Amino acid sequence: MNTPIDPPASALARDAHWAAKMARLKARQLPERSLRLCDDEHAKKAVTDTALALAKARTQARSESIEQGVLEAEREEWILSRPAVVAEQLELDDAERALEEATVVLTFRxxxxxxxxxxxxxxxxxxxxxxxxxxxxxxxxxxxxxxxxxxxxxxxxxxxxxxxxxxxxxxxxxxxxxxxxxxxxxxxxxxxxxxxxxxxx
Structure with a gap:
C-alpha cells in the first residue's frame, strides 16, 4: 500500500497565498456613481456664501494668531476655537444640511x-x-x-x-x-x- 505523499510546504504556501488573493478579488464590490440634482438655487447659494464667510473668518483669525505669537503647531486649533470661526462653521453646517435635504440623489451600480x-x-x-x-x-x-x-x-x-x-x-x-x-x-x-x-x- 502506497503512503500518500504530502505536497511540499512551498506548494501549500503558494496555494494559500493564491486562495487569499482570489477571495479578495471575488469580494470586490461593483463600482457605484451618483448623480446629484438640486433645483433650489437659494440652498446652493447659501452654501457658497457661508463657505466664503467661513474662509474670511479663518483668514482673519490666522492673522490674529500671528499677531499674538501663537505657535505654528497650535495655530489651527487656535483658529478653530475663535468665536467668529465657530459661528461661521455652524452656519455652513446648517446650509449644507439644507442643501442635502433639497438634493435628489440617483445612484447607479x-x-x-x-x-x-x-x-x-x-x-x-x-x-x-x-x-x-x-x-x-x-x-x-x-x-x-x-x-x-x-x-x-x-x-x-x-x-x-x-x-x-x-x-x-x-x-x-x-x-x-x-x-x-x-x-x-x-x-x-x-x-x-x-x-x-x-x-x-
Whole structure:
C-alpha cells in the first residue's frame, strides 16, 4: 500500500497565498456613481456664501494668531476655537444640511459583464444605427440601462426596488437634453470606469 505523499510546504504556501488573493478579488464590490440634482438655487447659494464667510473668518483669525505669537503647531486649533470661526462653521453646517435635504440623489451600480452583454443583445441597433457605428438602439437602450443600473436604498441603507424602465424613459423625455444626457451618461460611465492600474508592462 502506497503512503500518500504530502505536497511540499512551498506548494501549500503558494496555494494559500493564491486562495487569499482570489477571495479578495471575488469580494470586490461593483463600482457605484451618483448623480446629484438640486433645483433650489437659494440652498446652493447659501452654501457658497457661508463657505466664503467661513474662509474670511479663518483668514482673519490666522492673522490674529500671528499677531499674538501663537505657535505654528497650535495655530489651527487656535483658529478653530475663535468665536467668529465657530459661528461661521455652524452656519455652513446648517446650509449644507439644507442643501442635502433639497438634493435628489440617483445612484447607479455597474452591471456584471454577462448582464451588460445581455442588455446590449436585448437592444440591438437598427440597421440605420448600425451603419452609423452604433452598438445599441439609441431609442430604447438608454432607459433600459438606467433602470438596470439604478439602485435605491432606504433610510437604514437597505436596498429597495428602484427605477423601472418606463420611469427612466419618462425622465429622459421630460428633462432638458443636457440633464437627460447626464442621467444616461452617469449610468454608462459607471460601467466603463476602470478601477485598475495596468502597470508598466
Amino acid at each position: 455597474a452591471l456584471p459583464r454577462p448582464a451588460w452583454e445581455q442588455l446590449l443583445r436585448e437592444h440591438p441597433p437598427t440597421e440605420a444605427q448600425a451603419d452609423q457605428g452604433m452598438e445599441y438602439n439609441v431609442e430604447t437602450y438608454p432607459a433600459a440601462l438606467i433602470a438596470a443600473c439604478h439602485i435605491e436604498r432606504d433610510e437604514s441603507g437597505g436596498e429597495v426596488p428602484g427605477m423601472r424602465g418606463q420611469e427612466a424613459q419618462e425622465l429622459l423625455d421630460a428633462w432638458p437634453d443636457s440633464e437627460a444626457k447626464a442621467l444616461f451618461t452617469c449610468a454608462l460611465l459607471v460601467n466603463q470606469t476602470l478601477r485598475a492600474d495596468l502597470g508598466k508592462g
